[in-house]
Amino acid sequence: MGFIAFLKTQFIVHLLIGFVFVVSGLIINFIQLCTLLLWPINKQFYRRVNCRLAYSLWSQLVMLLEWWSGTECTLFSDEATVNTFGKEHVIIILNHNFEIDFLCGWTMTERFGVLGSSKVLAKRELLYVPLIGWTWYFLEIVFCKRKWEEDRDTVIEGLKRLSDYPEYMWFLLYCEGTRFTETKHRISMEVAESKGLPKLKYHLLPRTKGFTTAVQCLRGTVSAVYDVTLNFRGNKNPSLLGILYGKKYEADMCVRRFPLEDIPQDEKEAANWLHKLYQEKDALQEMYNQEGVFPGKQFKPPRRPWTLLNFLFWATVLLSPLFTFGFGVFASGSPLLILAFLGLVGAASFGVRRLIGVTEIEKGSSYGNQEFKKKE
Numbered sequence: 001m002g003f004i005a006f007l008k009t010q011f012i013v014h015l016l017i018g019f020v021f022v023v024s025g026l027i028i029n030f031i032q033l034c035t036l037l038l039w040p041i042n043k044q045f046y047r048r049v050n051c052r053l054a055y056s057l058w059s060q061l062v063m064l065l066e067w068w069s070g071t072e073c074t075l076f077s078d079e080a081t082v083n084t085f086g087k088e089h090v091i092i093i094l095n096h097n098f099e100i101d102f103l104c105g106w107t108m109t110e111r112f113g114v115l116g117s118s119k120v121l122a123k124r125e126l127l128y129v130p131l132i133g134w135t136w137y138f139l140e141i142v143f144c145k146r147k148w149e150e151d152r153d154t155v156i157e158g159l160k161r162l163s164d165y166p167e168y169m170w171f172l173l174y175c176e177g178t179r180f181t182e183t184k185h186r187i188s189m190e191v192a193e194s195k196g197l198p199k200l201k202y203h204l205l206p207r208t209k210g211f212t213t214a215v216q217c218l219r220g221t222v223s224a225v226y227d228v229t230l231n232f233r234g235n236k237n238p239s240l241l242g243i244l245y246g247k248k249y250e251a252d253m254c255v256r257r258f259p260l261e262d263i264p265q266d267e268k269e270a271a272n273w274l275h276k277l278y279q280e281k282d283a284l285q286e287m288y289n290q291e292g293v294f295p296g297k298q299f300k301p302p303r304r305p306w307t308l309l310n311f312l313f314w315a316t317v318l319l320s321p322l323f324t325f326g327f328g329v330f331a332s333g334s335p336l337l338i339l340a341f342l343g344l345v346g347a348a349s350f351g352v353r354r355l356i357g358v359t360e361i362e363k364g365s366s367y368g369n370q371e372f373k374k375k376e
Contacts, residue, residue: 008246055116086112159217208271254294
């Protein structure tokens with residue numbers, strides 16, 4: 001094991017990375033709070049500023065994937081589709097099977113210049129998570145309780161508010177509603193059987209309300225739907241902790257573009273279109289499992305230096321005073337100060353671990369275990 005590889009496995013290094021992310025995130029959130037003064041004066045300028053502030057935070061996680069772990073992301077698509085990336089508003093449909101599927105999506109948005117303006121339909125609980133939810137709030141992310149009767153007006157209002165967004169945005173939808181587990185899959189397929197729908201082998205039954213509403217509300221703004229099917233070579237199941245330990249993975253992403261005018265305007269027909277799409281996604285996963293590749297031409301968009309430079313900036317700004325302070329505490333010889341400093345380190349460690357826990361499948365929500373038994 002080389003020295004760099006050894007460093008990547010050390011807890012103190014992970015703690016320092018977490019410290020930079022958390023403290024820089026809190027600083028960014030405070031700046032975002034101050035930018036609220038811009039909203040009544042120039043809404044579009046407010047949005048552009050917040051896109052760049054969000055980029056400064058999210059790109060630190062992309063840096064871990066691209067530069068720290070060296071994970072490779074390969075696109076399988078056609079040249080005409082790839083040429084549209086970063087040049088139009090789109091809805092992204094991504095399978096929700098892995099702990100870092102969102103991070104692989106983010107690395108693609110970064111390479112095509114839309115990371116800061118990327119959107120998602122997120123569960124409302126995340127609104128109260130520091131850094132993640134707070135940053136999303138200032139980005140006008142649409143939050144929902146995942147109970148359509150209560151969410152309908154909120155979701156429609158939030159989506160319509162994005163109709164004049166000044167930056168090209170990729171709006172991510174996890175149409176399955178929750179991360180794939182065997183229990184949720186079994187229940188989901190029971191629902192599919194009761195509704196006379198074809199069973200899926202690798203996906204949960206898609207929930208159509210969010211998709212049909214997004215398509216209806218964003219017509220005239222969004223140009224297309226990108227269907228993204230993600231898999232990892234070697235049947236790997238990567239985690240954010242694995243990325244933090246420097247483990248390298250190889251992600252393959254099959255991307256298909258569907259012009260929005262090809263998607264039916266009628267809600268029922270659009271829902272049927274989505275069910276058919278997921279049957280196709282299932283066939284793509286089956287092909288990948290058998291052949292090890294997706295169909296289409298392979299593209300490897302080059303990683304950009306900005307994520308690394310951004311992290312190095314924050315690390316320089318934040319770690320220098322931290323080291324100076326820590327040295328001063330231990331040089332003082334005061335047991336009280338030393339204990340207080342170690343307590344602070346312990347609290348920081350706990351906080352970073354809790355943030356990582358948000359992505360872990362085994363600690364994910366129970367949504368879907370019972371909810372799939374209810375009608376949409």
